[in-house]
Amino acid sequence: KQEVTQIPAALSVPEGENLVLNCSFTDSAIYNLQWFRQDPGKGLTSLLLIQSSQREQTSGRLNASLDKSSGRSTLYIAASQPGDSATYLCAVRPDTGRRALTFGSGTRLQVQP
Amino acid sequence: DGGITQSPKYLFRKEGQNVTLSCEQNLNHDAMYWYRQDPGQGLRLIYYSQIVNDFQKGDIAEGYSVSREKKESFPLTVTSAQKNPTAFYLCASSTRTESYEQYFGPGTRLTVT
Numbered sequence: 001k002q003e004v005t006q007i008p009a010a011l012s013v014p015e016g017e018n019l020v021l022n023c024s025f026t027d028s029a030i031y032n033l034q035w036f037r038q039d040p041g042k043g044l045t046s047l048l049l050i051q052s053s054q055r056e057q058t059s060g061r062l063n064a065s066l067d068k069s070s071g072r073s074t075l076y077i078a079a080s081q082p083g084d085s086a087t088y089l090c091a092v093r094p095d096t097g098r099r100a101l102t103f104g105s106g107t108r109l110q111v112q113p
Numbered sequence: 114d115g116g117i118t119q120s121p122k123y124l125f126r127k128e129g130q131n132v133t134l135s136c137e138q139n140l141n142h143d144a145m146y147w148y149r150q151d152p153g154q155g156l157r158l159i160y161y162s163q164i165v166n167d168f169q170k171g172d173i174a175e176g177y178s179v180s181r182e183k184k185e186s187f188p189l190t191v192t193s194a195q196k197n198p199t200a201f202y203l204c205a206s207s208t209r210t211e212s213y214e215q216y217f218g219p220g221t222r223l224t225v226t
């Protein structure tokens with residue numbers, strides 16, 4: 001059974017820092033991986049999707065990498081801002097069978113002004 | 114605007130009552146999903162549907178029921194058999210081909226006392 005782990009569970013940084021969020025998964029047979037952002041009491045917003053054949057994806061100040069064979073992904077946030085404060089979730093989709101996502105528990109990020 | 118709507122945003126019920134959560138999408142997606150989120154945790158899959166008139170149990174289906182009579186709609190009923198129904202419920206949809214990228218609604222917070 002696929003398990004997804006996110007480290008650290010919480011992170012507090014001063015504004016302007018570059019930071020890395022980590023995601024690991026136990027079964028490398030994935031179709032793709034998605035990173036989401038969730039603000040308190042809200043739904044999820046898709047940030048980046050990396051297909052299993054890709055190594056990384058970029059959107060603005062965000063860069064996500066994928067090492068499928070080692071079961072790891074990282075989300076890099078450049079020049080963090082207070083508006084980046086939120087919970088970041090990663091989720092993997094299997095490459096066979098049901099195509100629903102398996103989620104990690106998230107990293108709660110606080111960027112201090 | 115294309116998107117996913119969930120209603121109501123907040124729902125309060127007495128123990129022993131069934132309650133139905135609404136989910137509607139106008140993205141023309143074939144697949145729809147229901148997830149449950151408990152405080153400080155990731156999302157867990159309740160039910161999913163790949164096509165109209167077909168749905169499958171997820172990891173925590175006990176005490177829940179769904180229907181998929183229309184492509185746009187995927188309501189979730191929380192029955193009195195669900196032992197711990199208080200949670201945040203999220204609906205999502207995706208295509209069934211290519212990226213399967215999932216989009217989420219704003220969620221319904223259910224409180225049962």
